[in-house]
Amino acid sequence: MSExxxxxxxxPLLEVKNLETAFDIDGTYYNAVDQVSFxxxxxxxxxxxxxxxxxxxVMSLSIMQLLPKGVGKVTSGEITFDGLNLEKMSEGQxxxxxxxxISMIFQEPMTSLNPVFTIGYQLMExxxxxxxxxxxxxxxxxxxxxxxxxxSRPEKIVDExxxxxxxxxxxxxxIAIAIACQPKLLIADEPTTALDVTVQAQILELLKxxxxxxxxxxILITHDLxxxxxxxxxxxxxYAGRIVERTDVDTLFYNPKHPYTTLLLGAIPxxxxxxxxxxxxxxxxxxxTNMPVxxxxxxxxxxxxxxxxxxxxxxxxxxxxxxxxxxxLYETSKPREGVNK
Amino acid sequence: xxxxxxxxxxxxxxxxxxxxxxVFTLAKLMPGDSLSGEIDPRNTNPQYIQEMREKLGYxxxxxxxYFRWVGNFVQGDFGKSTRFKIDVSEVxxxxxxxxxxxxxxxxxxxxxxAFIMGTYAGRKPYTLGDxxxxxxxxxxxxxxxxxxxxxxxxxxxFKLGWFPSNGSVDIGVTEGxxxxxxxxxxxxxxxxxxxxxxxxxxxxxxxxxxxxxxxxKDFVRTARAKGTSEKKIYNVHILRNxxxxxxxxxxxxxxxxxxxxxxxxxxxxxxxxxQLFLQSVGTRDYPVxxxxxxxxxxxxxxxxxxxxxxxxxxxxxxxxx
Numbered sequence: 001m002s003e004x005x006x007x008x009x010x011x012p013l014l015e016v017k018n019l020e021t022a023f024d025i026d027g028t029y030y031n032a033v034d035q036v037s038f039x040x041x042x043x044x045x046x047x048x049x050x051x052x053x054x055x056x057x058v059m060s061l062s063i064m065q066l067l068p069k070g071v072g073k074v075t076s077g078e079i080t081f082d083g084l085n086l087e088k089m090s091e092g093q094x095x096x097x098x099x100x101x102i103s104m105i106f107q108e109p110m111t112s113l114n115p116v117f118t119i120g121y122q123l124m125e126x127x128x129x130x131x132x133x134x135x136x137x138x139x140x141x142x143x144x145x146x147x148x149x150x151x152s153r154p155e156k157i158v159d160e161x162x163x164x165x166x167x168x169x170x171x172x173x174x175i176a177i178a179i180a181c182q183p184k185l186l187i188a189d190e191p192t193t194a195l196d197v198t199v200q201a202q203i204l205e206l207l208k209x210x211x212x213x214x215x216x217x218x219i220l221i222t223h224d225l226x227x228x229x230x231x232x233x234x235x236x237x238x239y240a241g242r243i244v245e246r247t248d249v250d251t252l253f254y255n256p257k258h259p260y261t262t263l264l265l266g267a268i269p270x271x272x273x274x275x276x277x278x279x280x281x282x283x284x285x286x287x288x289t290n291m292p293v294x295x296x297x298x299x300x301x302x303x304x305x306x307x308x309x310x311x312x313x314x315x316x317x318x319x320x321x322x323x324x325x326x327x328x329l330y331e332t333s334k335p336r337e338g339v340n341k
Numbered sequence: 342x343x344x345x346x347x348x349x350x351x352x353x354x355x356x357x358x359x360x361x362x363x364v365f366t367l368a369k370l371m372p373g374d375s376l377s378g379e380i381d382p383r384n385t386n387p388q389y390i391q392e393m394r395e396k397l398g399y400x401x402x403x404x405x406x407y408f409r410w411v412g413n414f415v416q417g418d419f420g421k422s423t424r425f426k427i428d429v430s431e432v433x434x435x436x437x438x439x440x441x442x443x444x445x446x447x448x449x450x451x452x453x454x455a456f457i458m459g460t461y462a463g464r465k466p467y468t469l470g471d472x473x474x475x476x477x478x479x480x481x482x483x484x485x486x487x488x489x490x491x492x493x494x495x496x497x498x499f500k501l502g503w504f505p506s507n508g509s510v511d512i513g514v515t516e517g518x519x520x521x522x523x524x525x526x527x528x529x530x531x532x533x534x535x536x537x538x539x540x541x542x543x544x545x546x547x548x549x550x551x552x553x554x555x556x557x558k559d560f561v562r563t564a565r566a567k568g569t570s571e572k573k574i575y576n577v578h579i580l581r582n583x584x585x586x587x588x589x590x591x592x593x594x595x596x597x598x599x600x601x602x603x604x605x606x607x608x609x610x611x612x613x614x615x616q617l618f619l620q621s622v623g624t625r626d627y628p629v630x631x632x633x634x635x636x637x638x639x640x641x642x643x644x645x646x647x648x649x650x651x652x653x654x655x656x657x658x659x660x661x662x
Contacts, residue, residue: 066565068557091571099568106566111559115658116581126567161657177567 012039013217014063014185019077021055021062023288029075030288032058034241036077037316040185045211045218047232047249049225049264053285055241056221057107060187062087063219064104065094082184100130103178107190109170113162119146119173120158126180145176150206168199172206179210186211187219192227204231225268229253237261240285240297243316247323257325259304296328304329345661346650353642360638361414365407368627374399414635420628424621429632433614437599439509440613443536443606444598446529451537451594455544455587462545463552463583464575474545481542490535490608497531504531507610532609536602540594544587551583558582588655592648596640 019036022029033055040046048056061067062074065086079086081102086094098104106112113122123142127133133141139158146154149172162170171191178186188207192200208231211218220231228235228249235252237245237260245258256262263281283301291297292310299309309328316326374394394400398409413420419429458478462471484492498506504527505511511524555561556579564578599614606615614633621630653661 064566066562095568095570097568098566104566106559106563108559112563114560114564114578114582116585116656117578122563125564125569129568163658174563177563 010041013042013044013082014040014219015078015080016063017078017080019059019062019079020075021058021067021072022075023058023072024070025289030291031075032072032241032288033062036238036241036243038236038243038246040217040219042184042217043211043215044234045208045220045232047228047235048219048221048238049223049228049235050238051223051281051285053240053287054238056223056238057189058241059238060104060189060219060221063187064098064102065089066098066104096130099126099177099183100181101183102185102187103181103183104187104189105171105174105178105191107193109167109174109194112174113170115162118159118161119165123158123173123177123180126177130181141180142176145180146173149173149176149179149210150202151176167195168203171195171199171203175203175206175210179214179216182214183216185217185219187221189221190223191220192224193222200227207231225253225264237264240291242297242326243324244298244327245325246316251320251323255320255323257319257323257330258298258327259302259329260298261325263303296326342650342653342661345653346646349646349649353639353646356642357635357639361411361635362407364631364634364638365410368631369403369406371625373625374627410631414632419632422626422629424624424626424629429628432617432629433632433636436612436614436617439611440606440615441598442509442525443529443533443602443611443613444594446526446533447536447540447602448594448598450533451540451544454537454541455548458541459545459548460552460575460580462549463556463579466549466553471549474549478542478545481538484538486535486538486602486604487608489538490532490605493531493535494608504528506531509612528611532602532605532611535608536605544590548583548587551586552579555579555582585652585656589648589652592644592646592651595647596637596644599640600637 016039017037019033020031021033022031036055036059038046048059050056058067058072061072063079063081063086065074067073074087077087081097084097086097089097113119120139120142123145124135124138127138127141143154143158146157151157151169151172157165157169157173162173165173171194175191186207191207192203195203204227207218207220210216218231220227222228232249234248235246236243237252237258239260245252245256245261247257252261253265256265260281266279267281269278281301286292286297292299294313295308295310296302296305296312296314299305302309306328312328314326314328314331316324317330319325319330398406401409410420417430421427422429422432425432458474462474465471494506497503509525509528510521511528514521514524552575556575561574561578564574569578602613603615603619605611606613607619610616617629618633620626621633650661653659
C-alpha cells in the first residue's frame with residue numbers, strides 16, 4: 001500500500017480532461033465519449049470496464065488520434081501526454097509518438113496484422129519508424145522481441161505470414177510490435193476478448209510481466225472484471241460514454257458505490273453459487289442517437305432510480321478519499337475540484 | 342508450383358480435344374467452303390470444282406476429315422491457307438508481331454493510366470478529382486470500341502492529323518531502323534488507346550474501390566498505431582493488398598495481347614490477327630480460321646493458368662500444390 005501512495009504523488013503521465021468524442025450519424029454529431037477526465041501515472045495499470053458500446057474503445061482511439069477519419073472526431077477536451085498536447089498535434093507530430101511513446105494493441109488479432117507482409121516486416125517497420133537502425137540490427141531485434149513475448153522458434157516465425165499463426169500467437173506479435181520501442185504507455189483494448197480462455201491467461205501474464213520489466217503504464221480496456229482484479233491498480237467504470245465510478249481496484253470490489261458497478265459485480269458467476277441462472281442487468285446500453293438528454297444515463301435500467309434521476313445529471317464526485325462516483329445517491333458529498341486532487 | 346503447373350497443363354489436353362471437336366463441327370456447319378468462298382462459280386467449270394473438292398478431301402466422311410485435320414494439327418502441320426496458298430503458320434506468323442505490338446502497347450497504356458487514376462481516386466474518395474475520374478470512366482465504359490475508334494480516327498487523324506488512321510507502318514522506311522520502330526509506335530498508339538479504353542475504366546474503378554475498402558481494414562489502424570506515415574500506409578500497406586486482384590488480371594490480358602482485337606484492328610485496318618480472323622471468315626479460309634480458334638482457345642486456358650499462378654505468387658495466403 002505504501003508503494004501505491006508513492007505513486008499517487010508522482011506527476012501524471014497521461015492526463016485527459018473533459019474529453020468529448022463525437023460521431024457523425026447522418027449529418028449530426030453524437031457524443032460517444034462525454035466529459036471524460038482521468039489521469040494515468042507512471043507504472044500504473046488503469047482498467048476501464050463497462051458493457052459493449054460504452055465508449056471504452058472510442059476513448060482509447062481518441063487518445064491515440066486513431067478515430068476513423070471523417071466519421072469520428074474529438075470535439076472538445078485536452079489530452080496531455082508527458083507534457084504534450086496530443087489533440088492539437090499534426091499527423092506528422094503524432095506519428096513520432098505513436099508506436100514509440102504510446103502503443104496500442106487491439107481486440108482482433110486475426111485482422112490487425114497485414115496479411116501480405118511477413119511478421120518480421122511488420123515488426124521491423126515500427127523500429128524503422130522510430131529508431132535509426134540497420135536492417136540487420138532490426139531483424140535481430142525483431143527476433144529478440146518475438147522471443148520476449150514467448151514465441152518459440154522466433155527465427156522461423158519472423159519470416160512467416162500472419163495467416164500461418166494462431167490467434168494467440170498473432171496477439172503476441174501485436175504485443176511485440178507495441179513494446180518494440182519501449183513505450184511509456186500501452187493501451188490494450190480488450191486484448192484477450194477474441195482468444196481462448198487458456199490463451200487469455202497467458203497473454204495477461206505476459207502483459208503484466210512486460211509492464212513490470214519495462215516500467216510502463218497500461219490502460220487496460222476490458223469487460224471482464226476478473227481481468228481487472230488480476231491486473232489493475234485503478235479502475236474506471238464507464239457507462240454510455242461517461243465515467244460513472246473511479247477508484248482503486250480493492251475498493252471497487254469490496255465497496256462499490258454506483259448501482260451500475262454493483263450490478264456488474266453481481267453479474268460475475270460464482271463457483272459456489274447454487275443458482276442456475278446467471279444474473280444480468282436489465283435492458284441495453286442506449287445507442288448514440290437514443291441517449292437520454294437529461295438525467296442519469298443509467299436511470300432507466302437502475303433498480304435504485306429515483307424520480308430526480310431522470311432530470312438531474314449526476315456529476316462525478318468524491319464519495320470517499322480516492323473514490324469517485326457519479327450518482328445522485330451520493331450527491332450530498334462535496335463535488336470534486338478538477339481531476340483526482 | 343512447378344508440379345501444379347504441370348498438372349494443370351496435362352489437364353488441358355482433354356479440354357483442347359473437346360474444343361477441337363467443337364471448332365471443327367462449327368466450321369463444318371458453316372455454309373459453303375473455301376471453293377465457294379474463293380471462286381466465282383459463274384466462270385468456273387463445275388466439273389473442276391468437283392474435282393478440287395475430291396482432291397482436298399471435302400467429300401470424305403466428316404469423322405475422317407476431322408481425324409485427318411487433328412492428326413496433322415498435333416504434328417504441327419496446320420494446313421495451307423486456301424486464300425494465300427501458303428502455310429497457315431506462315432500467314433499467322435506474319436501478323437503475330439503486329440498484334441503483339443498492339444496488345445503490349447495497349448496493356449502498358451491501360452495499366453499506367455489505371456494505376457495513376459485508381460490510386461489517386463482511392464486515396465481521395467468522394468472529392469472533386471475522384472468524381473471527375475469516375476465520370477470519365479463511366480463515359481469510357483459506355484462508349485463501344487467501334488464508336489470510340491471511328492471518333493478517334495475522325496478527330497486525331499482527319500481533323501488534327503496527329504496519328505495515321507490505318508496500317509502498321511509507313512511505306513518506304515527501312516525495317517530495323519529507329520525510324521521504322523518510331524513509325525510503328527506512331528501507328529499503334531491510337532488503336533492501342535481505343536483498345537484499352539474499356540479496360541482503363543474498369544481497372545481504375547476496381548483499384549479505387551479496393552483501396553477504399555482496404556483503407557478501412559484493421560491492419561491500417563495497426564499501421565497508424567505504429568506511427569507509419571499516411572503516405573507509406575497507402576503506398577505500401579494498402580497498395581500491396583489492392584494490387585493483388587489487378588495482377589491476376591494480367592494473366593487474361595496476356596491472352597488478350599495475342600487474340601488481338603477484331604473490331605479495333607478492322608476499324609484501323611491494322612494487319613493483325615483479329616483482322617485476319619474476320620477476313621478468314623469472309624473467305625471461308627477454314628485452315629486459318631480453325632487454327633486461329635484453336636490458338637485463342639489454348640491461350641485462354643493458358644491465361645487462366647497464368648492468372649492462378651500469379652495469384653499464388655502475389656498473395657502469400659494462397660498456396661499452389
